[in-house]
Amino acid sequence: MLLDLKNISLSFGKRKILDNVSFTVSKGEIIAITGKSGTGKTSLLGIISGLLDPDSGEVLYKDENLVKWWDFKKSAFRNRKIGFVFQFFNLLPDLTAYENIRYPSLKLFFPKDVHREILDISAVLGIDGILQQKPVTLSGGERQRVAIARAVINKPSLLLADEPTGNLDVVTALEIKHLFARLREEKGISIVIITHDQKLIEIADRHYHLEECRLTLVEKKPAAVSVEKKRRASTVKPSGSSGNKKAKDEKTKAVKPGSSKKISGAVSPRVTAKDKAKAKTKVVKKKTL
């Protein structure tokens, strides 16, 4: 168990935000949380990351209650174990895309050299050509990919995404969806996504709905466990074996249809013809409506 939230309650003044909320996140799992605006979804992310302290309850990260940690330890935890992706990207406007991606790694007094990793992840995300540009010159999709690169540069075990597709067009949102799926698939990153996007909910292993301060499980896919198992299997079994091939096929089918390229343990997000057609139909439908 990577993360275990137990009986979390939170109020702002007299206003109750969360009431006895509990859920767990396993390694490589994607959790989607939906809910109306102002129901406390973002506050829940704040509690998971140690930015907010709950009124009661425990946030156990690998069996350690981070609520009791000092700010310094929580900050280090956020820096090394957690990646954030926001709806409005939140890139630093004065820095280039490269500097934005590298920024979290500079927190340490003697930082790790992540130059090679930045180049690799940029190639994977398809932003290697815009690294020296400032955010203001980038499109929404490019900015979000830079933000994702920044979120994963320190190789976190948990990615917290707050409506990551909320500000993107349908096609770019699809790209982000596939990217998340592949991050989980190839790097084993657990992802907690707050979203209203049905496409993102589709890739989640569990879907929770937050309403009236309580978290309700809407859907749990058995495939979630199999994906993690398959990931493990693909790393343990030698390539070329029938088992691995089968797992690979399933993985490709389930998460990344139409993609075959793999760079440094990750593959660039590709939108399949089927997805694009679906998106187009959606746009046409919207227009006709």
Place this chain on the structure above:
Amino acid sequence: MKAFIYKLFFSLKENLFNLLRSFVAGFGILFLVIFFALYISIRESVTAYIGGSLLDNLASDEIKIVHRNSKSLDFIKTADSPAITPALAAQIRRMPHFSEINALSRVGFNVRIRGELLGKRSEVYLPVCGMDRSALRGKVENWRGFVGKDPVPVIVPSFAVDILNNYLAMNSIPAIASKEFVGFPVELRFVTGKRNMESFRSYKFDGEIHGFTNLVNFTGIILPSSYLESLAARYRKETGRSAGFEYVVIYAKVKDTDMLPEIEKNLRAMGLKVESQKDIVEKTKQTMAVIDAVFMAILAVFFIVSVISIFNSYLTLVYIRSQKFSLKRVLGFSKIQILFFFLVEAAFIGAFYGGAGFYLGNVIIKYANDFIAKWIPFLTSVSLSPNGGDVLILSIMLSSSICAASAFVPAIFASNINLFKAIRR
């Protein structure tokens, strides 16, 4: 190592940008530092001016005795410059409380000094001051030889050597050190009364340069007191008139400092004004208290205005940069790190304004010398001198710490910013 160097350059670049953006925030401190530099300069100049007396500072066992109505030490006799009569001086000398008495005297003669240099004769009329040789102890070489004798020993103000050397330079002659002038022959002529009058007398003596000094702050020559006294006695004997021989000031060393209050009381009863180290310290304190009060009041106003302006500017900066601060927190920077960066930034800006304020202050001091007498009349004789390196360090430290302290509360706001609210803005 490569990553560390990258971080170093990156941090420098980032902080430089931040510094440039928040540069105006510390502007208020500039006026405070300028005024601080001015205050230090005026304070030091006034202290030096008041503390410095004719024979340097008085020792703890020394008193300065002048005529009750004496305003300054005048070596040229006028109606407005009363001095101690020889009779009164003799009375003082007879007092048993003193271990040593040194007097500075004047005589009512016009004194002309004539010298010959490079085949050219030069004559100038100069005021004359008589001085006891013991007053020169430790201040002029061969002070023991400064007694009434033939040729008369003459002590000349040090600046006279500069004038002479300038004259020599104009004639392409190398400068001569002051020591080289010792023993240089001069002719002294003392003249008093009007010609064709019975009281008219003219005395001519040979003299020689005995030494140079800045001991007495006047543009005249110093002769042995005993010599002037004997000359005055000779004139009185010949004409039956007073030669105007008087004591401008008497410095006396008391045997027992516990007796000082009583001695001062006795001297005041004799119509004299007495100053001791205590009096000078008291006088300095009183003047400094006035200066301190005025300047402190102005400094306090500048301080309050600076602190408020810096506080407000940094509060605005926190608001402007709230997204960045909150993002930093989200990316793993701790509260202490953000607080530290913010305070260091404020301290750097403060240090810059500290240095700038110091140099601007010195520039103003340079020009203020011309106007200070008009602004503060009692500082007429005070010459302001630019502050040194110690005040520069003090200014930088003061400005830096005020800036950092003023930015402390905004820095706390910055580190405690409502993260998600700021990020969503």
